[in-house]
Amino acid sequence: MTKPAEHSWTHAGHGMTDAEPSLNTSAIATGLQLPAGFAAIAEDAELGPAITNNLAKVEKKLREAIANSDPLADATSRHLVEAGGKRIRPLLTLLCAHLGDASLPAVVQAAVVVELTHLATLYHDDVMDSAPFRRGAPTAHEVWGNSVAVLTGDLIFARASILVSELGSRALGIQARTFERLCLGQLHETVGPRPDEDPVEHYLSVIADKTGSLVAASGQLGAIFAQADPAYEAVLVEYGEKVGVAFQLADDVIDVTGVKVKSGKSPGTDLREGVPTLPVLLLRKAAEDGDQSAVALLKLVDGDLSSDEALAEAVAGLRAHPVTAESWVVARKWANEAIAALAPLPEGVVKESLSNFALAVVDRAS
Numbered sequence: 001m002t003k004p005a006e007h008s009w010t011h012a013g014h015g016m017t018d019a020e021p022s023l024n025t026s027a028i029a030t031g032l033q034l035p036a037g038f039a040a041i042a043e044d045a046e047l048g049p050a051i052t053n054n055l056a057k058v059e060k061k062l063r064e065a066i067a068n069s070d071p072l073a074d075a076t077s078r079h080l081v082e083a084g085g086k087r088i089r090p091l092l093t094l095l096c097a098h099l100g101d102a103s104l105p106a107v108v109q110a111a112v113v114v115e116l117t118h119l120a121t122l123y124h125d126d127v128m129d130s131a132p133f134r135r136g137a138p139t140a141h142e143v144w145g146n147s148v149a150v151l152t153g154d155l156i157f158a159r160a161s162i163l164v165s166e167l168g169s170r171a172l173g174i175q176a177r178t179f180e181r182l183c184l185g186q187l188h189e190t191v192g193p194r195p196d197e198d199p200v201e202h203y204l205s206v207i208a209d210k211t212g213s214l215v216a217a218s219g220q221l222g223a224i225f226a227q228a229d230p231a232y233e234a235v236l237v238e239y240g241e242k243v244g245v246a247f248q249l250a251d252d253v254i255d256v257t258g259v260k261v262k263s264g265k266s267p268g269t270d271l272r273e274g275v276p277t278l279p280v281l282l283l284r285k286a287a288e289d290g291d292q293s294a295v296a297l298l299k300l301v302d303g304d305l306s307s308d309e310a311l312a313e314a315v316a317g318l319r320a321h322p323v324t325a326e327s328w329v330v331a332r333k334w335a336n337e338a339i340a341a342l343a344p345l346p347e348g349v350v351k352e353s354l355s356n357f358a359l360a361v362v363d364r365a366s
Contacts, residue, residue, distance in 0.1 A: 037360025185209025
């Protein structure tokens with residue numbers, strides 16, 4: 001493993017201009033708020049400040065990593081970073097690092113890598129999904145067009161690749177395999193299930209690739225670069241895969257519960273855009289099995305949802321149908337399996353926080 005380098009990168013237009021003020025890590029730390037499920041971290045006198053300070057370093061380095069002397073590249077790359085976000089993936093990297101020596105400098109760099117990789121995929125996903133908003137702000141393709149948005153995602157992934165290459169061949173291999181799964185997940189979502197494939201199983205496979213893979217890599221990299229017991233890696237990979245799936249399944253249900261969430265995504269957005277989610281897939285299965293209420297509701301869901309009135313009616317119908325409660329059961333099953341996977345970890349704040357996060361994923365305000 002090579003030592004993380006100090007970057008100038010001016011030969012490729014990288015880095016901030018001399019006129020740009022340096023970000024103050026302490027000021028960033030003061031404004032940070034840990035996501036739901038991580039209260040045990042904040043309450044721990046030693047772990048709390050350590051995690052918060054490292055998250056602030058991640059935030060500072062994220063902005064440094066995407067800064068570019070080219071005005072357009074700089075503006076487009078900053079777009080999502082400055083829109084905010086929960087920073088779940090780098091938080092998991094930093095948290096899992098406390099299973100070893102979390103003070104090692106490569107830990108923060110690994111956390112930056114996973115968030116940059118995540119950000120890159122968001123630019124691509126928003127183009128694929130024609131999403132108008134992300135984190136309450138217009139998506140990059142709405143502002144600059146599809147081509148610029150896709151190229152910005154590529155640029156950010158290139159920055160992530162530069163950083164991960166400095167961490168050594170093993171980290172590079174983990175990131176490459178993870179990115180392969182992210183792409184395959186998007187591809188399989190785009191083409192849909194094969195005629196002989198169960199749509200629900202296909203969907204679970206898609207979100208395991210699109211969401212679970214990077215969450216799994218986040219915890220694994222934290223353990224690796226903190227030089228934790230190698231036996232913990234498999235535990236964190238299994239946990240990350242399962243909690244990532246649970247997170248996406250919960251998002252599916254939240255889309256039809258009738259509450260506008262903080263991301264700026266209105267209820268029924270997935271329905272209107274025709275995105276296959278678990279409640280709708282279960283509704284189709286129920287209709288195929290002869291459930292007449294599902295048949296009637298499916299006609300509404302598959303109809304013209306361009307008007308707010310039609311969308312509200314579809315959301316209300318799906319929310320009241322048993323498939324929505326069934327979807328919560330499936331999401332909680334994945335969360336419980338994630339918690340069970342943590343059994344080999346030592347008792348303490350790290351294990352408690354990972355467990356609480358899995359519970360919080362499926363108990364979000366809905």
